Every structure is written in C-alpha cells, then in structure tokens.
Amino acid sequence: MQRSDFGDSFVWGTATAAYQIEGAVSEGGRGPSIWDTFTRKPGAILGGDNGDIADDHYHRVGEDVALLADLGINAYRFSISWPRIQPDGTGPGNRTGLGFYRDLAEQLLAHSITPWVTLYHWDLPQALEDKGGWLKRETAYRFADYSAIVAEELGDIVTNWITLNEPWCSTFLGYASGVHAPGRQVATQSAHAAHHLLLGHGLAVPRIRGAAPEARVGITLNLYSVNPASDSEADRDAARRIDGLSNRFFLDPLFKGTYPTDVIADLDQVDWFTSTTTSTDLDTITAPIDFLGINYYSRHTVAGDSVVSKASAFPGSESVQFIETDAPQTQMGWEIHPDGLIDVLTMAHEKAPQLPLYVTENGSAYEDIVTADGTINDEARTDYLYKHIEACKNAIEREIPLAGYFVWSFIDNFEWAMGYSRRFGIVFVDYATQARTPKRSALWYAGFLGGRLSSG
Ligand code: IFM
Numbered sequence: 001m002q003r004s005d006f007g008d009s010f011v012w013g014t015a016t017a018a019y020q021i022e023g024a025v026s027e028g029g030r031g032p033s034i035w036d037t038f039t040r041k042p043g044a045i046l047g048g049d050n051g052d053i054a055d056d057h058y059h060r061v062g063e064d065v066a067l068l069a070d071l072g073i074n075a076y077r078f079s080i081s082w083p084r085i086q087p088d089g090t091g092p093g094n095r096t097g098l099g100f101y102r103d104l105a106e107q108l109l110a111h112s113i114t115p116w117v118t119l120y121h122w123d124l125p126q127a128l129e130d131k132g133g134w135l136k137r138e139t140a141y142r143f144a145d146y147s148a149i150v151a152e153e154l155g156d157i158v159t160n161w162i163t164l165n166e167p168w169c170s171t172f173l174g175y176a177s178g179v180h181a182p183g184r185q186v187a188t189q190s191a192h193a194a195h196h197l198l199l200g201h202g203l204a205v206p207r208i209r210g211a212a213p214e215a216r217v218g219i220t221l222n223l224y225s226v227n228p229a230s231d232s233e234a235d236r237d238a239a240r241r242i243d244g245l246s247n248r249f250f251l252d253p254l255f256k257g258t259y260p261t262d263v264i265a266d267l268d269q270v271d272w273f274t275s276t277t278t279s280t281d282l283d284t285i286t287a288p289i290d291f292l293g294i295n296y297y298s299r300h301t302v303a304g305d306s307v308v309s310k311a312s313a314f315p316g317s318e319s320v321q322f323i324e325t326d327a328p329q330t331q332m333g334w335e336i337h338p339d340g341l342i343d344v345l346t347m348a349h350e351k352a353p354q355l356p357l358y359v360t361e362n363g364s365a366y367e368d369i370v371t372a373d374g375t376i377n378d379e380a381r382t383d384y385l386y387k388h389i390e391a392c393k394n395a396i397e398r399e400i401p402l403a404g405y406f407v408w409s410f411i412d413n414f415e416w417a418m419g420y421s422r423r424f425g426i427v428f429v430d431y432a433t434q435a436r437t438p439k440r441s442a443l444w445y446a447g448f449l450g451g452r453l454s455s456g
Pocket of ligand 1: 017020166295361408415416424
C-alpha cells in the first residue's frame with residue numbers, strides 16, 4: 001500500500017481537541033467549561049486527572065506545528081475551545097482567544113498544512129450548562145452565534161469547518177450515563193440534548209457560510225458497525241436498538257429529515273419529539289452540508305435480554321448486552337475490527353450518497369513502553385493504523401467517495417474519563433517534562449506519507 005494509491009487530492013491528517021491538549025485553562029481570558037467543573041468532581045476521572053496543563057499546547061504551538069510538518073501530513077484537525085472565545089457562552093468574541101487560533105492556523109498554512117476546524121468538541125461554557133446546557137433549546141442558538149464569531153475571524157484562512165464532534169457522546173455520555181461532563185443522568189430525556197445539538201448544527205451551517213463564503217461545512221459522527229451475537233430475535237432486536245441509538249438517531253435527521261420512530265419509541269419520548277421537534281427544526285437540521293466526518297474505532301456485538309444496567313449510555317435499551325468477542329482489543333477494551341470501517345463508510349454513503357466522506361478520527365490506545373534508548377516501539381498501534389488505512393483503500397475500491405483520513409491522535413492527551421492513563425498519540429508526551437517523542441507509529445506514518453520525520 002502506498003500514498004499514491006489514494007490519489008493526489010486525498011487528505012492526510014492527524015487530529016486533536018482543545019481541552020485534551022491545550023492546558024492554560026485560566027489564561028487568555030478563557031472561562032470555565034463543563035470539563036473544568038466535571039474534572040473537580042471526586043471519582044469522575046481516573047487518577048483525579050484534569051486538563052489544567054494537559055500537553056501545554058497553548059504555550060508550545062510552534063514546536064507542535066513543526067512536528068506536524070515533519071509528519072508530511074497535508075491537514076490538521078483541531079478544535080476551538082468555546083470558553084476561550086466566549087468565556088460565559090454569550091457576547092462578543094474574546095480577542096485573545098480568537099488570536100490564539102488565528103496564529104495556529106497561520107502557522108499551519110505556513111507549512112502547507114490545511115487547518116480543519118471543529119467548533120464543538122465537548123467543552124461547553126459552564127455558564128450555559130448552569131442554564132440547562134444541551135437539554136435547553138436556547139443552547140442551540142448560542143452555539144450558532146459562537147460559530148458565526150469564529151467563522152468571521154477565521155473565514156479568510158480556514159475553509160474546512162466541522163460543527164460538532166460526536167454528538168452521540170455529548171448526548172448519552174454527558175446526560176445519560178454521566179461518565180462525561182456535565183455528568184448528568186436524566187435517562188431517556190438525554191435524547192433532548194441530541195435534538196438541541198443537531199438543531200445547533202443546523203443553525204450554525206448558514207451562519208458559517210454567511211461569515212465565510214468559501215466555507216466547506218460538515219459534521220462528525222462516531223458511527224459503529226453493530227452486529228447481533230446470533231440470529232435470535234432478541235439479539236437482532238438488540239442490534240436494531242443499538243444501531244438505532246448510535247447511528248440512525250443522528251444520520252436520519254441529518255439526511256432524511258426525520259427521527260427514526262422505533263428509536264423514539266424505545267426511548268419512550270414520542271410525545272416530546274412529536275410536540276417539540278417541529279418540521280421547521282428538521283428543515284434546519286437538514287441544511288445542506290459539504291461533507292460528512294466519521295470517527296471509527298471499533299464495532300459492537302450485541303445480545304438481548306441481559307440484566308438491566310443503571311445509568312446506561314443506551315437509555316431505553318438498558319437490557320442490551322455488549323458481548324466481548326475473542327478478537328484482539330486495544331487498551332480501551334475496544335475490539336479491533338478494521339472491516340467495520342468499511343461497514344460504517346458504506347452505511348454513511350447509503351444515507352448521504354452525494355457527500356464526500358472523511359475519516360476524521362481513527363486510532364488506538366496502548367500502554368507505551370519507553371525503551372532505554374528513548375524509543376517507543378508501538379508496533380500494535382502501527383499495525384492498527386496500517387490495517388484501517390488499508391480498509392480505507394478497500395472502501396475507495398468499492399467506489400465509496402472517501403476523501404481523507406485523520407489519525408487520532410497527533411499526541412498523547414487527556415482521554416476524558418480515563419485521564420492520562422490512555423495514550424492515543426503517535427507522538428509520546430512525557431507529562432513531567434512535556435517532551436515530545438515520535439513513536440514508531442509516527443515514523444511509519446511519516447514514511448508512508450513521505451514526511452521528513454521518517455529519515456530522522
Ligand atoms: O479522545 C477521543 C476523542 O476526543 C473523541 N473521539 C474518541 C477519542 C478516543 O476515545
């Protein structure tokens with residue numbers, strides 16, 4: 001497999017998110033986000049970790065961009081911290097925050113790396129959560145205002161815009177299981193957050209285009225290949241439920257202008273969705289977009305009729321059991337299944353046949369060992385990336401319009417509820433010194449892409 005197999009215009013990148021790497025949470029006029037609050041909650045994060053310092057990227061942009069350039073990538077996906085732009089979620093843009101991202105984008109462009117901006121990667125200003133967060137419709141309007149501010153500032157140098165990252169996580173990990181910020185557990189009512197997130201996306205699309213006429217706008221979903229453990233009716237129903245909550249609940253409103261009725265019924269939210277989600281809302285949500293981003297890590301194998309789990313991330317379908325297969329897993333306990341990437345790309349292409357697709361995240365966590373000579377020989381991660389890039393090639397051969405691939409992640413970072421215990425980076429970070437060391441996977445990726453790092 002070679003880079004040239006994918007054609008000259010294929011986008012090759014790496015990705016990160018603001019709270020996971022920036023640190024400097026009290027600098028530059030940044031306000032508190034829901035993650036600053038949540039990480040203070042005893043027991044919420046493994047090891048009591050938080051993003052206060054993270055990779056200190058805020059102070060190390062030059063060094064990090066130089067490393068990105070050495071990888072040979074032509075795109076870098078990063079997210080904007082909403083509370084750096086609007087410390088309390090409303091009002092005019094904070095010049096220092098906007099300036100930070102302008103400088104980052106300019107430095108990338110100076111190295112011929114195209115910036116891909118994600119507007120919301122989970123760090124809601126705490127002030128908006130205090131008013132009800134994504135359970136409140138108002139938050140969607142605040143998101144559109146914030147998006148317009150950022151697009152006005154960066155629209156002359158940024159073309160690629162992703163409104164939301166993984167609204168499934170914001171909805172069901174944030175408001176159902178409560179393992180992510182804001183840590184609320186409102187069971188099936190968490191689905192209201194999904195609608196408000198999607199509404200925020202739909203409201204933001206024309207505001208971004210209005211401020212940045214050249215913009216290409218998309219959204220990123222975390223899609224899963226979902227398989228029943230057997231052909232039994234109960235297992236097939238379990239697969240219908242989990243596919244419904246993970247995939248169709250987001251794809252259908254975006255591309256068909258309807259919510260899947262079976263999922264709304266599973267959630268016992270028919271009345272709310274019938275009375276609240278007007279056809280105007282759905283028209284807003286189906287605002288034409290230019291591409292779909294897909295984050296893929298693993299697949300689900302599911303069975304029916306298990307013991308009901310409390311505070312599930314799959315509310316209304318708590319009795320579904322997630323089966324551990326004998327396939328190899330990453331340190332997250334996620335099964336490695338590269339063909340599942342072809343499944344989700346096929347699913348997305350069927351739902352949105354007109355759109356180019358991008359794998360906006362793919363990667364794996366492993367326990368890295370730093371050898372005596374300082375190298376990190378992460379063979380398993382390298383193999384994971386190779387096999388998933390190979391799946392991308394297979395998807396293209398099946399005429400799926402896949403136009404790009406971003407490794408998650410550029411550097412080790414704050415892995416949410418797992419703190420710093422899970423390393424997804426292709427560049428190792430020594431958190432005591434903040435020294436960055438490219439792992440074998442980075443050297444492989446750079447070699448594949450023809451980057452300078454490979455010869456170093
Ligand atoms: O680290 C996260 C990222 O923020 C969103 N997608 C999944 C990654 C790995 O869990």
